[in-house]
Amino acid sequence: MSGGAELGFTEHLFKVLVIGDHKVGKTSFVKRYVKNQFYEELKTTIGVDFSMKVIDWDSHTRVRLQLWDIAGQERLRGLNRVFFKRSSGALVVYDMTNGSTLDGALNWKHELDSQVMLKNGRPIPAVLLANKCDETKVCRRNASLLEKLCQEKGFIGWFQTSAKENINVDEAAKFLVKHILQNNEESVKEEEQNMQINLKQQSKSNSTCC
Amino acid sequence: VYGAQHPPLDPRRHRLSLNSKSKKPSTFHEFARSTNDAWDIDDEEDDGMFSLKQPSSSPVQSRSMPQTPCVKFIKAPEETEVVKSCSDAQLNVNAGMLVKQQSLPVRPVIPLVARISDQNASGAPPMTVREKTRLDKFKQLLASPNTDLEELRKHSWSGIPREVRPVTWRLLSGYLPANRERRDLVLQRKREEYFGFIEQYYHSRTDENHRDTYRQIHIDIPRTNPLIPLFQQPLVQEVFERILFIWAIRHPASGYVQGINDLVTPFFVVFLSEFVEEDVENFEMASLPQDTQRNIEADSFWCMSKLLDGIQDNYTFAQPGIQIKVKALEELVSRIDEDVHVHFQKCEVEYLQFAFRWMNNLLMRELPLRCTIRLWDTYQAESEGFSHFHLYVCAAFLIKWRKEILSMLDFQSLLMLLQNLPTIHWGNEEVGLLLAEAYRLKYMFADAPSHYKR
Numbered sequence: 001m002s003g004g005a006e007l008g009f010t011e012h013l014f015k016v017l018v019i020g021d022h023k024v025g026k027t028s029f030v031k032r033y034v035k036n037q038f039y040e041e042l043k044t045t046i047g048v049d050f051s052m053k054v055i056d057w058d059s060h061t062r063v064r065l066q067l068w069d070i071a072g073q074e075r076l077r078g079l080n081r082v083f084f085k086r087s088s089g090a091l092v093v094y095d096m097t098n099g100s101t102l103d104g105a106l107n108w109k110h111e112l113d114s115q116v117m118l119k120n121g122r123p124i125p126a127v128l129l130a131n132k133c134d135e136t137k138v139c140r141r142n143a144s145l146l147e148k149l150c151q152e153k154g155f156i157g158w159f160q161t162s163a164k165e166n167i168n169v170d171e172a173a174k175f176l177v178k179h180i181l182q183n184n185e186e187s188v189k190e191e192e193q194n195m196q197i198n199l200k201q202q203s204k205s206n207s208t209c210c
Numbered sequence: 211v212y213g214a215q216h217p218p219l220d221p222r223r224h225r226l227s228l229n230s231k232s233k234k235p236s237t238f239h240e241f242a243r244s245t246n247d248a249w250d251i252d253d254e255e256d257d258g259m260f261s262l263k264q265p266s267s268s269p270v271q272s273r274s275m276p277q278t279p280c281v282k283f284i285k286a287p288e289e290t291e292v293v294k295s296c297s298d299a300q301l302n303v304n305a306g307m308l309v310k311q312q313s314l315p316v317r318p319v320i321p322l323v324a325r326i327s328d329q330n331a332s333g334a335p336p337m338t339v340r341e342k343t344r345l346d347k348f349k350q351l352l353a354s355p356n357t358d359l360e361e362l363r364k365h366s367w368s369g370i371p372r373e374v375r376p377v378t379w380r381l382l383s384g385y386l387p388a389n390r391e392r393r394d395l396v397l398q399r400k401r402e403e404y405f406g407f408i409e410q411y412y413h414s415r416t417d418e419n420h421r422d423t424y425r426q427i428h429i430d431i432p433r434t435n436p437l438i439p440l441f442q443q444p445l446v447q448e449v450f451e452r453i454l455f456i457w458a459i460r461h462p463a464s465g466y467v468q469g470i471n472d473l474v475t476p477f478f479v480v481f482l483s484e485f486v487e488e489d490v491e492n493f494e495m496a497s498l499p500q501d502t503q504r505n506i507e508a509d510s511f512w513c514m515s516k517l518l519d520g521i522q523d524n525y526t527f528a529q530p531g532i533q534i535k536v537k538a539l540e541e542l543v544s545r546i547d548e549d550v551h552v553h554f555q556k557c558e559v560e561y562l563q564f565a566f567r568w569m570n571n572l573l574m575r576e577l578p579l580r581c582t583i584r585l586w587d588t589y590q591a592e593s594e595g596f597s598h599f600h601l602y603v604c605a606a607f608l609i610k611w612r613k614e615i616l617s618m619l620d621f622q623s624l625l626m627l628l629q630n631l632p633t634i635h636w637g638n639e640e641v642g643l644l645l646a647e648a649y650r651l652k653y654m655f656a657d658a659p660s661h662y663k664r
Contacts, residue, residue: 050629
């Protein structure tokens, strides 16, 4: 999903999922990230909501993030396969003030991994967001638990965030984008290598043929 | 004008004028700025709303105001004044308008959301001779010992006059019997039955097996109509909670699914409007007598139940009804507007990505509430309105934006457009045209072989 390089300038388009149980703050997170605004009450998301965020990553890279904010209610999960496909990364959100939503987040991660993967078969990068951190504090025990969960469940990292107070919103997204870009570079390299191998094989087979 | 003719005039004739009237955002960024639903109003730069709020002393300026103050005319049947010319009406409207405007609190929200109960956003006079005749016809039908439901449907198709809407909805939904003598008895029995359910089941909301259902409903209620003061009243929120909880536990195959909460709103607003002279949106529910409050609640429950009976497979596991309808929409659009269909394919837009919500919430998220109420007049007049005719309305709705759709050249801008269609100024007239087009599509394309392609 990356644009052509022109004069060394590259533009990427990545699809990023925002998933997690209902009412954990997915839409609020996206609105804060994209519009830098916070709304006390938002309507429930039905199906999926799209937003775009354009990031000038560095002087020669622009990243367009297509954010897919997916409805949290269980009932709709049958459709997730359709919504998940071809995504490059995910923000998995839970609500720190509601412990059961962490279990929910792990379920979402599990489902994510069963539906999409990178070309090389590895899971797509996912960041765990402990949202609404303005309402509570992460104690040290929690922190080490989250650390452990990240390793066990294959998150690339976790952040405590607050869409309301604008805490770690950009940071978490940036962290994810960094990994997506790395994956993207790796897969481009792999593809180039594969292409070279193919070419070699082709020329080999050609030569034996003649 | 209450909307489309039935059967409709040639809707194609109207289409041009409709298109040219709609304000179409010209850039992707204009859409990006306003990524909210039709009746959210957080983007203050939208649509020149500000000009409507400013107190104006010139009658010419107030002309563009939707005309809530006429409610009083329409409310009191005995005093109903038949207005013979536009200017008569305008004078009266303007007089009311000035007073109204001065009392408006200085809040950037009012004008468009405020009109939830208002039927004529386009500023037509309160009641023309023709409308008076229509109203009389409804009254006559409703007053007869046995209301001819077929006849009532025929007249309702093109919009139900506001003052007879509550009773007409009760009749059309099958809640109230056609036999006039039996009505009071049935109402009394059904209302008692509902409050029997409450007594029997509502305490179980804290039980292990119902706790999650209740919690989800409880969380969703404040998010159902955020920003409309009426729905922020604890009393009103409790009404919604009870209605939804009782419905959910009595329908375990679906239970509570997000979106169903929206479907209570039109019934509640219409039944409440029977007792409200001013704007429903700012009404204090607590000022009504207990009995009245209870009746509104019970009637909303039963009518919503009747509606959901017809579309329950929208909300059972994996929502098969919706998946089927989205597929059907895709198939239909591929036949009626190949350009749009192919354009979607080219940009890799899938119908499920935008039409899921159209089906799940019956377009309520795409239209202002006043339009949904008008739409439901017709849905209740059509046989299988909510389950079948809605599909054609969705197709007509999509095609209505064909020019805008075809001007968007990539996935993102298309999705942003489709998620934020600019209907915020819509009123009866637009819905009338939409329905007329849907009727035409149904007539031409229902089960029709593909040689009907245009």
